Amino acid sequence: MPKVVTDIICPFCGTLCDDIECTVSDDNKTILSVKNACAIGAEKFNHQKLPGRVTRPRMRQADGSFKEVSYDEAIDWTAKMLVASKKTLMYGWASTSCQAMSIGHEIAEKVGGIVDNCATVCHGSSLIAIEDVGVPSCTLGEVKNRADRVIFWGCNPAHAHPRHMSRYSIFPRGFFTVKGHKGRKIYVVDCRYTDTAKCADTFIQVQQGYDYELLNAFRTAARGESLPDTVGGVPKEKIYEVVAELKEGRFGIIFFGMGLTHTMGRNHNIDIAINLTRDMNDFTKFSIMAMRGHWNVTGSGQVLGWQYGFPYAVDLSRRDQARHQTGETTSVDLLVRNEVEACFYIATDPGAHFPVDAMISSSKKPTVTVDPHINCTTEISDIHIPVAMVGVETGGCAYRMDNVPIETRKVVDAPEGMLTDEELLTRINKRVDELMAAGGA
Amino acid sequence: MSEYIIKNGHVFDPVQGLKGDKADISVKDGKIVDKAGSGAKVIDAKGKTVMAGALEVHAHVAGPKVNAGRWYRPEDKHFDSHKKPGITRIEGGKSIPTVFKTGYEYARMGFTFAMEAAMPPLYARHVHEEIHDTPIIDEAALPVFGNNWFVFEYLKNKEIENAAAYISWVMRQTKGYGIKVVNPGGTEAWAWGLNCLTINDPVPYFDITPAEIMNGLMAANEYLGLPHSMHVHQNSLGNPGNYEVTLDTLKLAEGVKPKNNFGREQVMHSTHLQFHSYGGDNWGNFESKAKEVMDYVNKQDNITIDTGNVTLDETTTMTADGPFEHHLHGLNHLKWINVDVELETAAGVVPYIYDPNIKVCAIQWCIGLELALYAKDPMRCFITTDHPNAGPFTRYPRVYSWLMSKKVRDERLNTFKNADKVISATNLAELDREITLYELAAMTRAGPAKALGLSKDYGGLKPGMNADIAIYDINPDKFPSSGPEIEKAFGNAAYLFKDGKICVQDGKIVDFGNKHTFWVDAKVKENKLVVRDIREKFLRYYSVNEANYPVPESYAPHQHIITVDATQA
Numbered sequence A: 001m002p003k004v005v006t007d008i009i010c011p012f013c014g015t016l017c018d019d020i021e022c023t024v025s026d027d028n029k030t031i032l033s034v035k036n037a038c039a040i041g042a043e044k045f046n047h048q049k050l051p052g053r054v055t056r057p058r059m060r061q062a063d064g065s066f067k068e069v070s071y072d073e074a075i076d077w078t079a080k081m082l083v084a085s086k087k088t089l090m091y092g093w094a095s096t097s098c099q100a101m102s103i104g105h106e107i108a109e110k111v112g113g114i115v116d117n118c119a120t121v122c123h124g125s126s127l128i129a130i131e132d133v134g135v136p137s138c139t140l141g142e143v144k145n146r147a148d149r150v151i152f153w154g155c156n157p158a159h160a161h162p163r164h165m166s167r168y169s170i171f172p173r174g175f176f177t178v179k180g181h182k183g184r185k186i187y188v189v190d191c192r193y194t195d196t197a198k199c200a201d202t203f204i205q206v207q208q209g210y211d212y213e214l215l216n217a218f219r220t221a222a223r224g225e226s227l228p229d230t231v232g233g234v235p236k237e238k239i240y241e242v243v244a245e246l247k248e249g250r251f252g253i254i255f256f257g258m259g260l261t262h263t264m265g266r267n268h269n270i271d272i273a274i275n276l277t278r279d280m281n282d283f284t285k286f287s288i289m290a291m292r293g294h295w296n297v298t299g300s301g302q303v304l305g306w307q308y309g310f311p312y313a314v315d316l317s318r319r320d321q322a323r324h325q326t327g328e329t330t331s332v333d334l335l336v337r338n339e340v341e342a343c344f345y346i347a348t349d350p351g352a353h354f355p356v357d358a359m360i361s362s363s364k365k366p367t368v369t370v371d372p373h374i375n376c377t378t379e380i381s382d383i384h385i386p387v388a389m390v391g392v393e394t395g396g397c398a399y400r401m402d403n404v405p406i407e408t409r410k411v412v413d414a415p416e417g418m419l420t421d422e423e424l425l426t427r428i429n430k431r432v433d434e435l436m437a438a439g440g441a
Numbered sequence B: 001m002s003e004y005i006i007k008n009g010h011v012f013d014p015v016q017g018l019k020g021d022k023a024d025i026s027v028k029d030g031k032i033v034d035k036a037g038s039g040a041k042v043i044d045a046k047g048k049t050v051m052a053g054a055l056e057v058h059a060h061v062a063g064p065k066v067n068a069g070r071w072y073r074p075e076d077k078h079f080d081s082h083k084k085p086g087i088t089r090i091e092g093g094k095s096i097p098t099v100f101k102t103g104y105e106y107a108r109m110g111f112t113f114a115m116e117a118a119m120p121p122l123y124a125r126h127v128h129e130e131i132h133d134t135p136i137i138d139e140a141a142l143p144v145f146g147n148n149w150f151v152f153e154y155l156k157n158k159e160i161e162n163a164a165a166y167i168s169w170v171m172r173q174t175k176g177y178g179i180k181v182v183n184p185g186g187t188e189a190w191a192w193g194l195n196c197l198t199i200n201d202p203v204p205y206f207d208i209t210p211a212e213i214m215n216g217l218m219a220a221n222e223y224l225g226l227p228h229s230m231h232v233h234q235n236s237l238g239n240p241g242n243y244e245v246t247l248d249t250l251k252l253a254e255g256v257k258p259k260n261n262f263g264r265e266q267v268m269h270s271t272h273l274q275f276h277s278y279g280g281d282n283w284g285n286f287e288s289k290a291k292e293v294m295d296y297v298n299k300q301d302n303i304t305i306d307t308g309n310v311t312l313d314e315t316t317t318m319t320a321d322g323p324f325e326h327h328l329h330g331l332n333h334l335k336w337i338n339v340d341v342e343l344e345t346a347a348g349v350v351p352y353i354y355d356p357n358i359k360v361c362a363i364q365w366c367i368g369l370e371l372a373l374y375a376k377d378p379m380r381c382f383i384t385t386d387h388p389n390a391g392p393f394t395r396y397p398r399v400y401s402w403l404m405s406k407k408v409r410d411e412r413l414n415t416f417k418n419a420d421k422v423i424s425a426t427n428l429a430e431l432d433r434e435i436t437l438y439e440l441a442a443m444t445r446a447g448p449a450k451a452l453g454l455s456k457d458y459g460g461l462k463p464g465m466n467a468d469i470a471i472y473d474i475n476p477d478k479f480p481s482s483g484p485e486i487e488k489a490f491g492n493a494a495y496l497f498k499d500g501k502i503c504v505q506d507g508k509i510v511d512f513g514n515k516h517t518f519w520v521d522a523k524v525k526e527n528k529l530v531v532r533d534i535r536e537k538f539l540r541y542y543s544v545n546e547a548n549y550p551v552p553e554s555y556a557p558h559q560h561i562i563t564v565d566a567t568q569a
């Protein structure tokens, strides 16, 4: 008899929905159907049963082809690579559990690795801004229960975080928001008319590259100062009108995404958005939140935070000190400047996200990729070590975009004999110890 | 397990009334025993001070706001952030050390337990992840209840039994230790940008006052018979003239009787009292009211306090008192973090520099010291820095030096830039008292252990108690006369035994011991109404499912569960 597993956490995006239900085959091996998830979330669960899944490590041969090897061989090769390299880029972590990260950091500290996560190519600029000016924020439940003014700035949850709007930000009825959508004013600020904009009461089209100026104009308007006729293509009347509406609200929130972090100004855009939020707290209650992408990229920042005091790009290569300096200890810069000797990728796909130059540099170095599936990065690696899917075939802690930690669940068994990230890293750690005790370093 | 005899030390133990007497302490199987076997290893403590391991009663050492403080302040790593030789990991941070450094530093100072003072239940998993990664010291965490919607609704209708049932449920879900209250009502008001600045300001919408919240939580605490009392951070923290609110709050405990099986005698622990003992009505005429506050505390046997000593450092303030952090940011304009937590609480973080050249900071420094020096019963007054709010916990040795030596503290007081003004706004210059080693043992060991309901096993050196023992290189007959010498001795324990294992030797970490997470499992009668209320609130208002709320066992693999039976209450 197939059984139903409830309260499953979706290991796909930073919304981290925790109400997924799966029907699972009698033998606990296959997910038969997925309920409540959005299309991209469901796809992640369905990946589990795709035919042709790699279940054992593969090592590159002289002729360029891959050959299956045992976990022991792969672990030995990886440990030797880590011990031999004086500076290894250990990048990824956004799709694994915090428990696995912790073991990874222990290894990095021993071998002198640089631990970096996907923030380095997405919300790193937000983290820099927060390091500069702080951040007034809240949990997503606060948005659901209180928010009557919601701004989406440079983000498109309709595609990137599909259930965000129904669970937290636009549609739900909460304690003080009994009217749901009707009681909220929704604003979308973007340079193009997105699917999220279709849900907005007000769409503000900002000229590409003028977000900083427009945010500055919002601050100016909030202080009652005068504005030029248009800012970033938006008429000043519109700006005054929106700011007046925001002030009339009881609880406002700005959600922002790549449209703000990766356009001209970058961390300064976030910086001024945070300062606008801060200013608005002189008139009403206001919060701001980054729409974090990968489901546990936030968790990586947390674990690095409590272990080393920095949220990403943590350079442990001195072995007695942790360093963090954007542009210096960040993955893409390290690769482009050819400053690392080896690459260890886990739980993400830099091959699909990093600039070409960085990946060309990477492809010339000894490389190990740990990932449940074949991806762009596995194909330029010396070894691909497949592992159980975290959040589907094994549990572990993850942090939602509002930093709320949720323990993901195991739904089905991993294919026979496959290791989890935690098991694999524990064994690599042990092998590193053996090699170092034998004078390997 | 190894056996030890600690020979010829000067033992300071309020539990047994030992005031520096030369005595041998024997250790076997993690406990203090009457006599160890003949094979026991001898530790020569001649000319040294021997005390139980110290207990931190209130510090912010693990969880979401602590970690936000860490990662958003890369500059805090500019100081003193290296790996030390030996078995330890990289240590980072000054005002908010990383988890590794936190465990090591407490141990080096002779501490074996720390209480995380504010755990937002929704973030309990995070708190426990950090506790799990903090080496050596035992830890526990206090979930916050003073701005919780369930609590408001039950207490508005005087439903103590239901409030208690809900509290016991939360403590089990979050592996929590007791009832923490932070700015009761004020933090919920802050969700709308407001605050409650007296104990009678009504909480917006919920139609309850801070006084009613605290009365109800004290009653629920005693109904359950928990090991610790209600632990309160009062309203109007940090404001000139707030000592009147403080006295109003303390008076709520009058007539309330402790009811528990742990030997606890207080019904209210009032924390970081330094921040609540201010006179004047603006920063210009700001002055100490430590005497007025302590005169009251000294009379009331059912109250304990901790000091919240300002250490005159650059630090990172953090509290569930969301409106206070916003207010502080308005004063110093340094970077502000805020997090409002659905149905439960909020938190804020702002860096702060206690500059000795600023009169107000120097007065705050005086007030913290005055509180301890006015305390008649050292078993009810504990030394804290409300880490990291008034200063980092790593400054305890310096705070001890100010309290134990009139000379050392007068040197500091008289060299303040505004010394005259500071002296006239405080009473410190007139106080000659020097805290003795025996009193220190009460204020940092026996006292906090008793207030936390742990006095059976912790805070003393009586046979049968846990072998948590600190040995300091201090000869009481020749007590060091300079500040730096006192600091060095208290900052680098000659030995620290944790559960009978040597974890620190000559100030160096030599073993990670067996760290435990303490939590309290209070059993109550089945309460269908509360179960239904919980289900309903999760369905309608929380952003996580009820089934995903509990902290799994794996987060506290070495747990020390204290069970309380309130089914007959």
Ligand code: SF4
Residues within 6 Å of the ligand: A010, A011, A012, A013, A014, A015, A016, A017, A036, A037, A038, A039, A040, A041, A042, A161, A162, A163, A164
């Ligand atoms: S919104 Fe994100 S977390 Fe939720 S189901 Fe879709 S992909 Fe998964």
Ligand SMILES: [Zn+2]
Residues within 6 Å of the ligand: B182, B233, B271, B272, B319, B320
């Ligand atoms: Zn407090």
Ligand SMILES: [Zn+2]
Residues within 6 Å of the ligand: B058, B059, B060, B117, B233, B272, B319, B386, B389
């Ligand atoms: Zn505190």
